[in-house]
Amino acid sequence: MDIVKVSGIQKSFQPDFYKKPTQVLKNVSFVIPQGKFIGLIGPNGAGKTTTIKCLLQFIFPDKGTIQFGDNQSFIEFKKHIGYLPERPFFQEFLTGMEFLKLHWDLSGTKKDNFEHRAAEVLELVKLTHAKDKKLKDYSKGMLQRIGIAQSLIAFPDFLILDEPMSGLDPDGRILIKDILKDLKKTHITVLMSSHLLEDIDELCEELIVIHQGECFYNGSTPEFKKNYSTLQEAYKAFKGQFEVNYNV
């Protein structure tokens, strides 16, 4: 079953009314099958974050449709997700624990063992020692990690992670990778965007490749790699089709 079905979405931004709108998403279609790890890759400015924002209805596509489950309502869909934004900006006047409590309550989960669950996710991201510290005293890597704890707190079935490894030191990166590997043993679905192709190669069996606002590939990772030994090489070859242009 597919959790999300995105068909032909387009999105333009118009920073000021007198400026010409720029089309950021030209034609993006993909499906997210249940229980899979899906990597969302593409160069800077390809439209990965914009796609995720459309998915979560922070912004609304100009054209195209997004279908959740079998015609689930959007609120119903959101009951089962965890989301980590691209940049970890959270209410900084809360402590780590209060922050998790807020999201626990907002998630509307029926379970009532918050203390236990909070201890569990804090242990997972190695922040137990900082749980009573205010978020404004957290370092960037700690914020990223509490963000991941926040996305996991309410037992999500579907995780949306926008660059979960950014801002982390090598240890942090390994930590997150291990958490994701553990999650892989459960039935969770994960959509993650990343620039770290080795990580994607290791974790994701499905791929969505976006380039200049168009979705070029949506299918299994081995299929994309076909004739190449690593994802990196396959991606390089894919990019080779285009005039490589780093003006973005």
Next chain:
Amino acid sequence: MIRLMWVNTQEWFRLKFFQIVLFLAFLFVCFSQLLGSLSFTEQQRLVVDFGLAGIEIALVFIACFFSTHSLAKEIERKTILVLLARPIPRWKILVGYFGSLAILNFMAAVVLAVTLYFFITSPNLMFSINYLLAIVVIYLKSLVIGSIGLLISVIARPMFAFVLSITVWLMSYSIIEVQFFMEKAQIENSKEIFTFLSAIFPQFYKFNWKSYGFLKSLINPSDLGWAFLHSFGWILASMYLASLLFRKKEIV
């Protein structure tokens, strides 16, 4: 929603701005006492008039500042993204902000009203009841302005929204004077303009009970009922409109 309300309230309670306004208003109330003691015959009058005016100004400033900066700041700092990803409809987030404002201003109103009440010499029962009603109406007015501020802040920048909602507050008292001048100056269509102005601004001048004279005799119950209905109507209408606009707002 309740949880969100409480979190926001806590943050704003810690905020310096709130404390400063409250402190200034407190000084103002004390100052009115000082003024009152200067002219002995008019003492009660001055204390009450200045004190109540001070309370209204303080509450309205808190309301304007909070309503136009809370949501807007949260959007600007992108802290709202993780909240929007949670299974709550957007209008509940708005109502959460309104709720925190209601709690904050309630606390401010209680503190200021009690302080002022201590300065009033030998208030009788009727005066006390009227005094309480006057405070409640001032509180309601601040909430009306707060809901309008929230509505404006959905579509405008914080500073602009702040100025605009203060303007709405001033206009809500002065449309009657505007009408008076228009009639004096024999401006054409003054009636139509006045009808238009009364439609887009609340009509606080109709329940301006912040003066000693009013409080000495009982407030007319039907006036009071009208004040309540008028305020709730404005709050509901602003919040409804704000929700509609916020539902389709793009948060980039």
